[in-house]
Amino acid sequence: MFCFSHAYADDALLQQVHQFLYQQTQSLGEEVVIELRPPSPHLPPCVQPEPFLPNAGQSPIGRVSVGVRCGETHQQVRYLQAQIDVIGSYWVAQHDIERGTLITPDMLVQQSGNLSNLSSQALIDKAEIVGKIAQRQIRSGSAFQNHFLQAPSLVERGQRVTVIAQGSSFRVSREGEALESGAQGDRVRVRFNTRELVTARVIEPGILMVDF
Incomplete structure (x- = not known):
């Protein structure tokens, strides 16, 4: 559901931004209430508005700053403030x-x-x-x-581990010693008996993968 003043309901920019925010938040909960502050009356009209979230990795909940690219080349950027309750x-x-x-x-x-x-x-x-x-x-x-x-550690410092390296036509595994602990997805250093060092990604308990 939308929540905004009827005075700005016909404004193309606000409608575009509201629609964008709703698309970004509708999957987060059962009901979405969006309050959007109108743009400054001193700014020129925003032609072909293209909304975006400056902090792409953050959930758009609470007080949110929304960027809008304007113009045919989208080189003009302005920001609107919104309150999003989910x-x-x-x-x-x-x-x-x-x-x-x-x-x-x-x-x-x-x-x-x-x-x-x-x-x-x-x-x-x-x-x-x-x-x-x-x-x-x-x-x-x-x-x-x-x-x-x-996340729980799948590899402990000092543990003997298996390091796998593979490509389109090969797969090689070697045993080494983990020089640090790591959870799934962490990158840790491993030392082999030859004193060679590699950095590999933890994929399973005691097993790491070298990414190419």
Whole structure:
């Protein structure tokens, strides 16, 4: 649903930006309310507006700055301010979780509310929570914060590991010693018996891959 003043309903720029924001947020929750501040009356009309989010990696929830490229070449850029409220579901701790605990599905309970009231570090997707390790105590009813959790290490420093290198027509594996710990997707250094060093990506417990 949209929420904006009827005085600006026919403004092509606002309509374009509202539609863009709605497309970006409709999958985040059950209801979306968008309040958009009108552009300054001192600015010239924005021809062929092309909205974009300056912080592409951040969820467009709460106070958001929206960029708009104007003109046939889109070289003119201006920014509008929006308040985006998303009503949806998120996960909280069902009971107190102690530091060092591996998070399992039975430790979570789902709640519904305004997602814009949550911290920017809050995790909404269950898959981003389960399987992580609590880095501090998490109180019952608290939302899960990204900096509260850490992926478990699949490789420990000093561990003997297998390093795989493969291409379109070859696959080679060697054993070496991990010089640092790492979770899935982390890049760690490995030393072979020849004292050769490589940096490889952790893909499974004790197994790393060299990316070409």
